[in-house]
Amino acid sequence: MSTRILISVNQLADFSKGTEATKRRIIRQQKAPNKFMMAWYQLPKARIKKSIENNCDLEPVFNGIKELKLRKPEKPRQITDRQVSLEALKRFINIKLPKLLKDVPHDIIKKVPSKSIIIKGVEIIISPDVIYKLKINEKVYIGAVKIHISKNNVFNNQQSRYISSLVYKYLKEVVAEKDEEILEELCLSIDVFGEQVISTPNNFSKSLVEIENICEEVKNIWNVA
Template sequence: MTKEIKISINQFADFSKASDSKKRTIIKQQKNPNKFLVSWYQLSKSRIKKSIENNGDLDPIIKGIEELKGRIPKKPRQVLDRIVSIEALQRYIHIKLPDMLKTIPYETIKKVESKSVYINGVEIIVSPDVIIRIKVNGKTYLGAVKIHVSKSNIFDNIQSRYISVLIKKYLEEVVAKDGDKVLDDLCLSIDIFGERIISAPNNISKAITEINVICNEVKSFWNAA
């Protein structure tokens, strides 16, 4: 199994629906990542992550909005980042998290052996934003969340489902230990501007077949780039 070909999970979702020219751009970015590229919406993402880690507590979100409103951006990029980040946090407030995340105490897993899952010779970097462990009646259940914040690039249901399926496969293959059960309902792709949460289906075989086909395309574009 080659470890040379790799793509992040959100870029994989992008790739699945992209035009050929956009696919080439995605692969070039994955092959030669810009080490100095600053991520967008860092504060909003970190506050959403904190909220999920704390059983859906909205206090980190409210404080994040207040902090952003108090900032005085100096560059056009910072102005846009501030505007979109505030809107992202406001939209998150109206997203309905699964009841289980708000009613059952859980702990989060910080250290994992790998952030990736390998499918059809492609390393897909899943790197969940939050990995959840719930213990009930002596049994351990796992779930994980991937957060997508982009106003101009909203994932559709199929793209979001690919993400939740890859989360499930990642948990089963990398995180789960003997006796751990991965909960489909807690393998979550959250698209903030799409205002949707998609969980993994009980049977992921169809989606995995489709993901295998996309991986073939990733390899083809990778070798041609």
């Protein structure tokens, strides 16, 4: 029976610029994920998703800031989570999202056949935070967003390009119906602490070759980590 090699898209981005030790640590974590590990920054992520779903209306973000300010955390983890979550929401307010997302009404796609794609035998979990469908001049387009919130681990341009390229490939392979087109400028990697939005690059094929090489390296380390 062949081994299932599984990695999330954000971890793949981390892996791409990691040291040898970091790469091995990432693979060990992917092989034996901690089921009890609580996800950080759930409130800001939920509010940012809601904002994007509502044509970039910032009201959910402002409400999130109010809610966090009223919280009285006691444990060190809760205190840190509240502080960083507040900063994340404030930073998101400054991020400039594509005009199309604000100006054109869109539907949200909730149900998808799969959350992942396979490249070079590696299953990459894309699981976009928001997938939207919009109509422009009677044509139907789809796009999606992957959100990254980490104060100590801001993605560089190349890492964000890998993510937006994989979002594009995922939509093309898994989500798009035959009459729908993928809009590259709406396949987005949003790094909240980097305050940047990166869409699918023009040199998508070059990006894909680099991702394939990273997947080969993931496979090699997976077999020995």
